Amino acid sequence: MRVPSVPIAKERLKTLLVSDRIQCTPDTADRLTQDLYNTVSKYIEIKPENFNIEITRNDIHIKYTGESN
Amino acid sequence: MGEVIVITSGKGGVGKTTTTANIGIGLSKLGKKVIVIDTDLGLRNLDVVMGLENRIVYNLVDVIEGKCRLKQALIRDKRFDDLYLLPSAQTRDKTSVSPEQMKKLVDDLRNDFDFILLDCPAGIEQGFQNAIAGADRALVVTTPEVSAIRDADRIIGLLEASGIRNNNLLINRIRIDMVRRGDMMSVDDVTEILAVDLLGVIPDDEHVVIATNQGEPVVGDDCLAGGAYERICRRLLGEEIPIKDFSRPEGFLEKISGLFHRS
Numbered sequence: 463m464r465v466p467s468v469p470i471a472k473e474r475l476k477t478l479l480v481s482d483r484i485q486c487t488p489d490t491a492d493r494l495t496q497d498l499y500n501t502v503s504k505y506i507e508i509k510p511e512n513f514n515i516e517i518t519r520n521d522i523h524i525k526y527t528g529e530s531n
Numbered sequence: 532m533g534e535v536i537v538i539t540s541g542k543g544g545v546g547k548t549t550t551t552a553n554i555g556i557g558l559s560k561l562g563k564k565v566i567v568i569d570t571d572l573g574l575r576n577l578d579v580v581m582g583l584e585n586r587i588v589y590n591l592v593d594v595i596e597g598k599c600r601l602k603q604a605l606i607r608d609k610r611f612d613d614l615y616l617l618p619s620a621q622t623r624d625k626t627s628v629s630p631e632q633m634k635k636l637v638d639d640l641r642n643d644f645d646f647i648l649l650d651c652p653a654g655i656e657q658g659f660q661n662a663i664a665g666a667d668r669a670l671v672v673t674t675p676e677v678s679a680i681r682d683a684d685r686i687i688g689l690l691e692a693s694g695i696r697n698n699n700l701l702i703n704r705i706r707i708d709m710v711r712r713g714d715m716m717s718v719d720d721v722t723e724i725l726a727v728d729l730l731g732v733i734p735d736d737e738h739v740v741i742a743t744n745q746g747e748p749v750v751g752d753d754c755l756a757g758g759a760y761e762r763i764c765r766r767l768l769g770e771e772i773p774i775k776d777f778s779r780p781e782g783f784l785e786k787i788s789g790l791f792h793r794s
Binding site (some may be wrong): 478482518 | 717
């Protein structure tokens with residue numbers, strides 16, 4: 463069976479939109495995520511696997527899930 | 532007071548001009564007074580799609596430069612009541628018109644028309660800035676492809692930065708068969724990425740190519756795209772019509788039950 467191409471399209475699009483929206487490379491976006499994680503972790507107990515950022519055109523959403531302790 | 536709507540996309544070739552023509556004609560068939568304006572200076576196309584290319588005397592640039600009165604440049608489409616075209620210039624470059632001049636031109640038309648539709652050129656340069664200058668709202672046309680969606684996202688950002696916030700999305704050339712086998716992004720895939728309200732979905736339909744060859748509209752015709760364009764027009768007039776997701780199998784079942792009925 464051939465693999466559907468939509469998941470690839472969506473993944474590529476996601477990467478493109480992140481860099482377009484904040485006008486930086488995926489690498490810079492990763493560093494932004496890391497910096498945000500470091501900042502948030504000063505005040506709230508979080509784990510990297512529970513921490514997620516989502517960049518839309520107008521907002522950056524910081525999401526953390528699960529119990530912190 | 533007429534409403535000024537710009538039809539835009541960023542990427543070229545996704546169906547802006549065909550959409551402008553069919554929505555313009557569709558709205559006029561529903562009894563509205565409509566003018567469609569081709570703002571693509573140097574690459575005149577809307578007149579050809581509408582089959583009015585032999586009737587051009589004056590154009591948009593002539594009006595702006597005062598070579599003729601606005602009314603003299605308007606072409607009346609005899610096939611429909613109250614549908615007019617203001618064609619673009621074929622020989623001018625895009626700097627012959629400024630955003631301020633475009634805004635004044637569309638504002639002058641507001642008293643005479645219910646809808647003023649602006650067919651925007653591809654790209655994000657001066658032609659785009661001219662086209663959006665006088666617009667109240669935008670219809671962003673995209674196809675279910677990575678490059679078209681990416682450009683649509685940029686366009687939505689630029690529209691919002693210019694204070695145009697009442698924007699809607701049109702997804703063009705959806706292919707049901709490809710969505711079903713996972714080789715084309717679905718309506719849901721696209722709308723979850725682009726954060727504007729969906730106004731309509733137009734399936735890929737060879738009737739559009741045939742109609743465009745002839746300089747005729749498809750809106751209202753008994754074909755998939757014709758029905759889709761008519762529903763888009765009705766939604767623009769405030770009717771609540773659910774949006775068909777052309778990837779779901781209901782249509783197939785309807786067809787089968789239709790066959791069943793006939794026999």
